[in-house]
Amino acid sequence: MSAPAAQRRARPARSVTLMPARKARQIFERLRAANPHPRSELQFGSPFQLLIAVMLSAQATDRSVNLATRELFAVAPDPQAMLQLGLTGLKRHIRTIGLYNTKARNILASCRILQERYAGQVPRERAALEELPGVGRKTANIVLNVAFGEPTIGVDTHAFRVANRTGLVRAATPRAVEEGLLRVVPPEFRRDAHHWLVLHGRYVCKARRPECAHCSIARWCEYPDKTAAEGGTARSGGVFRVAD
Numbered sequence: 469m470s471a472p473a474a475q476r477r478a479r480p481a482r483s484v485t486l487m488p489a490r491k492a493r494q495i496f497e498r499l500r501a502a503n504p505h506p507r508s509e510l511q512f513g514s515p516f517q518l519l520i521a522v523m524l525s526a527q528a529t530d531r532s533v534n535l536a537t538r539e540l541f542a543v544a545p546d547p548q549a550m551l552q553l554g555l556t557g558l559k560r561h562i563r564t565i566g567l568y569n570t571k572a573r574n575i576l577a578s579c580r581i582l583q584e585r586y587a588g589q590v591p592r593e594r595a596a597l598e599e600l601p602g603v604g605r606k607t608a609n610i611v612l613n614v615a616f617g618e619p620t621i622g623v624d625t626h627a628f629r630v631a632n633r634t635g636l637v638r639a640a641t642p643r644a645v646e647e648g649l650l651r652v653v654p655p656e657f658r659r660d661a662h663h664w665l666v667l668h669g670r671y672v673c674k675a676r677r678p679e680c681a682h683c684s685i686a687r688w689c690e691y692p693d694k695t696a697a698e699g700g701t702a703r704s705g706g707v708f709r710v711a712d
């Protein structure tokens with residue numbers, strides 16, 4: 469995706485504002501009450517399969533990834549089998565997913581590293597994860613969180629939008645939002661915060677048409693362009709997007 473729209477909204481790169489702690493707690497208490505055990509919507513059976521699914525999900529829907537990986541993981545459940553598939557074989561399985569040529573090359577290069585350095589296992593260290601081709605900070609955060617239970621917060625386009633709209637964290641970059649969230653989200657909510665923000669952004673606080681009239685956290689949300697009733701549309705200036 470080109471330069472994120474939110475980043476073009478002239479927010480100074482270093483400007484970060486955080487919601488008062490008490491209000492942030494109320495938001496997460498409400499999100500937890502509605503969904504006490506949030507889960508990724510990606511389907512996977514191991515840390516390796518999670519890593520591959522997250523790599524494939526950049527600029528693609530979880531549904532499209534699940535459709536492709538169902539068959540892919542049946543024939544290539546681990547790095548060795550993925551390497552045996554080869555580039556042509558792997559592309560055949562993921563060609564319905566955007567950027568599949570690049571993703572296929574990155575996946576195979578990552579599998580080679582996993583085999584050579586980590587005995588086919590996914591490392592639990594951020595630095596090691598981010599050295600894998602096609603794995604950035606967001607993907608590393610999600611793998612650390614979902615596969616290993618670390619209290620990391622991956623900031624994708626949904627989490628970025630919800631954080632900025634609600635006022636939990638107002639910042640211009642995913643990294644700044646992540647750092648802000650790590651400060652403003654009370655410790656007991658950090659493990660699940662990524663899922664709550666992503667699911668809220670995907671199903672309620674949608675990019676072009678946030679469903680403010682049905683939003684469980686509207687009372688604490690500071691978004692100035694809240695839609696008053698079902699069917700309302702956020703003003704164009706209120707659309708937040710960020711690259712995955």
Ligand code: SF4
Pocket residue numbers: 633634672673674678679680681683684685686687689690691694695
């Ligand atoms: S009130 Fe509207 S803008 Fe605020 S979090 Fe809910 S859906 Fe999003």
